[in-house]
Amino acid sequence: MPIFLILVIAQNGxxxxxRILIFAGAASKPATEEVVRIFQEKTGLAVDLxxxxxxxxxxxxxxxxxxxxxxxxxxxxxxxxKKEGLVFPESEKVIVYLIPAINVxxxxxxxxxxxxxxxxxxxxxxIGNPEMVCVGTYAVxxxxxxxxxxxxxxxxxNLVNYTESCEKTANVISLKAVDAVLGWEVFHYWxxxxxxxxxxxxxxxxxxxxxxxxxxxxxxxxxxxxxxxDFLLSPSGKAIFQKYHYLMDPxxxxxxxxxxxxxxxxxxxxxxxxxxxxxEMKK
Amino acid sequence: MEDERIEGDEKMNFRYTxxxxxxxxxxxxxxxxxxxxxxxxxKGFLDALFHPHTLFSIQLSLIAATSATFxxxxxxxxxxxxxxxxxxxxxxxxxxxxxxxxxxxxIALGASLLIFFNTPLGEVIQxxxxxxxxxxxxxVLAQFATIAGLxxxxxxxxxxxxxxxxxxxxxxxxxxxxxxxxxxxxxLAWRGLIASIILSWAKALGxxxxxxxxxxxxxxxxxxMPVAIFTALASANIDKTIVLILILVVFGLVTLYGVRLTGGxxxxx
Amino acid sequence: MIRIEGLTILxxxxxxxxxxxxxxEGEFHFLLGPTxxxxxxxxxxxxxxxxxKNGKIWIGEREVQDLPPERxxxxxxxxxxxxxxxxxxxxxxxxxxxxxNLDLKTYEGYVQTLIQVMKVDHxxxxxxxxxxxxxxxxxxxxxALAPKPxxxxxxxxxxxxxxxxxxxxxxxxKILHSSFHTTTLCVTHDFEEAYVLGDGITICxxxxxxxxxxxxxVFLRPKSxxxxxxxxxxxxxxxRVLKKEESLQRWVLGVNGLQFSMPLSxxxxxxxxxxxxxLFIRPEEVMIIREGKPLKDSLKRNIFEGEILDIIDRxxxxxxxxxxxxxxxxxxxxxxxxxxRNLNLSxxxxxxxxxxxxxxxxxx
Numbered sequence: 029m030p031i032f033l034i035l036v037i038a039q040n041g042x043x044x045x046x047r048i049l050i051f052a053g054a055a056s057k058p059a060t061e062e063v064v065r066i067f068q069e070k071t072g073l074a075v076d077l078x079x080x081x082x083x084x085x086x087x088x089x090x091x092x093x094x095x096x097x098x099x100x101x102x103x104x105x106x107x108x109x110k111k112e113g114l115v116f117p118e119s120e121k122v123i124v125y126l127i128p129a130i131n132v133x134x135x136x137x138x139x140x141x142x143x144x145x146x147x148x149x150x151x152x153x154x155i156g157n158p159e160m161v162c163v164g165t166y167a168v169x170x171x172x173x174x175x176x177x178x179x180x181x182x183x184x185x186n187l188v189n190y191t192e193s194c195e196k197t198a199n200v201i202s203l204k205a206v207d208a209v210l211g212w213e214v215f216h217y218w219x220x221x222x223x224x225x226x227x228x229x230x231x232x233x234x235x236x237x238x239x240x241x242x243x244x245x246x247x248x249x250x251x252x253x254x255x256x257x258d259f260l261l262s263p264s265g266k267a268i269f270q271k272y273h274y275l276m277d278p279x280x281x282x283x284x285x286x287x288x289x290x291x292x293x294x295x296x297x298x299x300x301x302x303x304x305x306x307x308e309m310k311k
Numbered sequence: 312m313e314d315e316r317i318e319g320d321e322k323m324n325f326r327y328t329x330x331x332x333x334x335x336x337x338x339x340x341x342x343x344x345x346x347x348x349x350x351x352x353x354k355g356f357l358d359a360l361f362h363p364h365t366l367f368s369i370q371l372s373l374i375a376a377t378s379a380t381f382x383x384x385x386x387x388x389x390x391x392x393x394x395x396x397x398x399x400x401x402x403x404x405x406x407x408x409x410x411x412x413x414x415x416x417x418i419a420l421g422a423s424l425l426i427f428f429n430t431p432l433g434e435v436i437q438x439x440x441x442x443x444x445x446x447x448x449x450x451v452l453a454q455f456a457t458i459a460g461l462x463x464x465x466x467x468x469x470x471x472x473x474x475x476x477x478x479x480x481x482x483x484x485x486x487x488x489x490x491x492x493x494x495x496x497x498x499l500a501w502r503g504l505i506a507s508i509i510l511s512w513a514k515a516l517g518x519x520x521x522x523x524x525x526x527x528x529x530x531x532x533x534x535x536m537p538v539a540i541f542t543a544l545a546s547a548n549i550d551k552t553i554v555l556i557l558i559l560v561v562f563g564l565v566t567l568y569g570v571r572l573t574g575g576x577x578x579x580x
Numbered sequence: 581m582i583r584i585e586g587l588t589i590l591x592x593x594x595x596x597x598x599x600x601x602x603x604x605e606g607e608f609h610f611l612l613g614p615t616x617x618x619x620x621x622x623x624x625x626x627x628x629x630x631x632x633k634n635g636k637i638w639i640g641e642r643e644v645q646d647l648p649p650e651r652x653x654x655x656x657x658x659x660x661x662x663x664x665x666x667x668x669x670x671x672x673x674x675x676x677x678x679x680x681n682l683d684l685k686t687y688e689g690y691v692q693t694l695i696q697v698m699k700v701d702h703x704x705x706x707x708x709x710x711x712x713x714x715x716x717x718x719x720x721x722x723x724a725l726a727p728k729p730x731x732x733x734x735x736x737x738x739x740x741x742x743x744x745x746x747x748x749x750x751x752x753x754k755i756l757h758s759s760f761h762t763t764t765l766c767v768t769h770d771f772e773e774a775y776v777l778g779d780g781i782t783i784c785x786x787x788x789x790x791x792x793x794x795x796x797x798v799f800l801r802p803k804s805x806x807x808x809x810x811x812x813x814x815x816x817x818x819x820r821v822l823k824k825e826e827s828l829q830r831w832v833l834g835v836n837g838l839q840f841s842m843p844l845s846x847x848x849x850x851x852x853x854x855x856x857x858x859l860f861i862r863p864e865e866v867m868i869i870r871e872g873k874p875l876k877d878s879l880k881r882n883i884f885e886g887e888i889l890d891i892i893d894r895x896x897x898x899x900x901x902x903x904x905x906x907x908x909x910x911x912x913x914x915x916x917x918x919x920x921r922n923l924n925l926s927x928x929x930x931x932x933x934x935x936x937x938x939x940x941x942x943x944x
Binding site: 081083084086087090091105108112152154157159160188189190191192193203204205206 | 422425426428429444445446523527528529530533541542544545546547548549552
């Protein structure tokens with residue numbers, strides 16, 4: 029608590045030094061940190077990063093009424109930020125694309141090679157909490173639209189946890205807490221020693237995800253914030269993300285899916301997946 | 312006459328300063344709660360208040376904290392007795408080890424437990440015995456791990472207050488070691504022990520890091536109140552966050568106060 | 581009968597080896613020794629709190645060294661009494677009987693008698709916190725006696741008491757002992773306590789038994805200078821054996837030129853002419869001669885002239901400090917008040933002292 033106060037005071041105490049503040053989802057931390065470092069070297073502008081769960085940092089941005097950019101781990105939270113009027117909708121840009129996939133422990137000890145394999149007896153599966161983690165919502169859509177009702181029931185029986193953030197979804201594989209998750213294809217690169225990605229069949233991928241960025245309405249330096257967005261979209265910026273195995277343009281993404289798969293957009297979560305009913309389902 | 316007055320002023324100064332410190336702590340925490348109340352808006356507030364999930368989380372929190380405290384006492388009280396009364400090889404090491412949960416951040420503790428269940432021994436326990444990872448027993452285990460060291464230490468301190476001489480006399484008069492403990496030491500240490508237990512229970516109730524890491528944040532299954540608060544904040548749902556915080560605080564304080572009222576009556580009057 | 585054989589205790593810096601103590605049935609026995617001599621450790625070993633390295637302990641017919649304290653049929657009154665604060669006086673007293681599952685009815689009469697003797701019947705419903713120091717002592721004694729133990733263990737029973745209460749409790753202990761004859765082992769550093777109450781005494785200094793025996797034996801006939809000094813022997817002198825008078829059957833000893841004469845029969849240790857010995861006589865056994873009063877035979881042989889250096893009023897008796905003219909030997913003389921009044925003494929006065937020869941004691 030005292031440290032938080034000191035940070036706030038410190039930030040308040042430096043209004044003149046033009047520092048740009050980005051509230052970022054932790055999902056893209058390594059790539060984002062490098063990009064920002066290079067940006068600072070190139071332009072000499074100072075940038076501060078606050079990482080955390082996408083929703084968590086949104087709450088912080090909301091409560092402190094500070095920040096120049098919001099860079100969540102997925103589109104859902106950007107939709108929420110737009111709905112609450114916390115960002116300029118027209119400033120939103122897509123930075124990278126994400127493909128949902130199955131992630132298993134390295135070596136695939138439980139032999140999971142397809143979506144249907146997730147319904148096998150004795151498999152422990154986790155997905156992101158669909159109400160707050162977008163990779164979770166995507167997972168639900170994939171289950172709903174690809175499995176038969178009996179397969180769905182079997183899947184739900186194997187579902188042991190809703191993870192509370194994007195990184196946690198990858199973590200539970202690294203920590204071997206579950207056998208498989210429905211996460212992003214890029215998880216493998218986050219922890220190659222421990223996470224393997226099993227790609228879904230192209231027709232199984234119902235939606236392509238993306239990581240957006242937008243300018244926060246509490247910004248005091250719109251031009252500076254725009255500079256960062258421009259840098260992220262520039263070839264040098266893109267090259268850095270590519271280094272971290274993110275997919276940089278729609279064409280790359282569509283290679284994993286069918287040509288008419290939508291990018292982003294909203295999926296209406298069926299009520300049964302809402303947390304309150306899940307308990308009854310498991311009974 | 313003047314000396315008396317000055318001394319009187321000094322005394323009052325001292326008194327006011329000390330009391331002022333106590334008062335400002337109270338104002339500090341009260342202020343926090345107040346700001347929560349002010350920030351909350353009507354609709355989201357009521358929604359979250361009467362959500363069945365909230366009730367579930369409250370129940371789960373109370374049951375888990377009580378269970379964890381129960382186990383902490385069952386193991387901790389004999390351990391505290393041994394540390395208090397006996398001399399043995401390795402006593403100081405064990406005593407220092409009790410500080411581990413206090414040094415380790417809760418998330419570190421939870422991650423260690425998670426990793427343990429990946430070892431061959433951990434897997435055997437889960438397969439043959441109880442499943443802890445992402446299950447309710449995991450909550451109890453995580454909370455137990457967090458509070459066990461502290462509660463043992465506190466109970467040891469309470470037992471230290473009671474002279475071993477009483478047990479010696481009781482034994483010379485014919486009581487076995489067990490009887491001496493039960494009839495003499497335990498009643499005499501009662502108030503201190505109760506205070507230790509209450510403190511441990513409160514800590515278990517508010518435990519978050521280890522719980523969420525080991526037992527997960529499954530609403531309707533393993534979502535205790537602190538976990539629910541985090542989840543609400545992580546969904547940027549400020550209203551729900553505030554409501555849950557207030558509910559946790561109210562429930563916690565009411566329970567603590569109630570126990571203090573009833574537990575405190577076991578005195579020798 | 582309590583017997584301790586070959587008790588060896590090695591604990592921290594204490595080394596107690598091969599201890600032998602025998603206490604007869606009904607005897608009030610004192611284990612006397614300076615503070616830090618290991619007495620409490622011995623007590624704890626007898627109790628069973630401390631496991632000795634070696635040795636056997638018998639309480640009555642039973643060999644108890646391997647039994648835990650609760651099975652040895654003893655009672656223990658520690659120095660700080662340790663009355664159970666959360667139990668009433670009544671419950672404290674009955675604790676031993678209940679703990680041993682004894683039939684309350686059989687003991688009722690006995691306990692009632694004890695309560696009357698100790699005068700605590702108006703305190704039964706109180707809690708120990710509301711008792712005075714003396715009352716606490718009485719309740720502690722009661723608690724120890726109630727279950728009729730085979731052995732009663734005291735640790736410094738009279739320490740920390742106001743002098744008036746000390747006398748009261750001392751009386752109480754005497755009465756209790758003569759009424760109920762509980763075998764008692766009492767540990768203390770206060771030799772006056774041991775003198776008033778003790779039947780038998782064992783003196784333990786630095787972990788070694790220096791002397792054991794009946795009270796008078798030990799006090800009047802200490803075996804060594806160490807023991808004598810511990811027992812507060814005041815008139816203790818280094819003497820040389822000058823000659824042996826065969827015809828009179830007496831030894832003549834010299835201290836600084838002053839000659840003492842004592843019968844051969846009183847010298848237990850073997851001594852010979854030329855040897856250096858310790859000579860000692862208790863202050864109570866030195867008389868100041870009143871002119872004109874007839875003298876007993878035992879006093880006639882050792883009369884010396886001396887000057888009174890100091891007189892100290894000790895309340896119940898007076899201490900008179902005298903130095904002999906010849907040899908300048910200091911004597912401490914203890915005179916009870918009734919005798920003192922008849923003597924008309926003052927500092928500087930020259931008087932004659934007579935030593936009771938049976939009370940002369942020689943240690944080699």
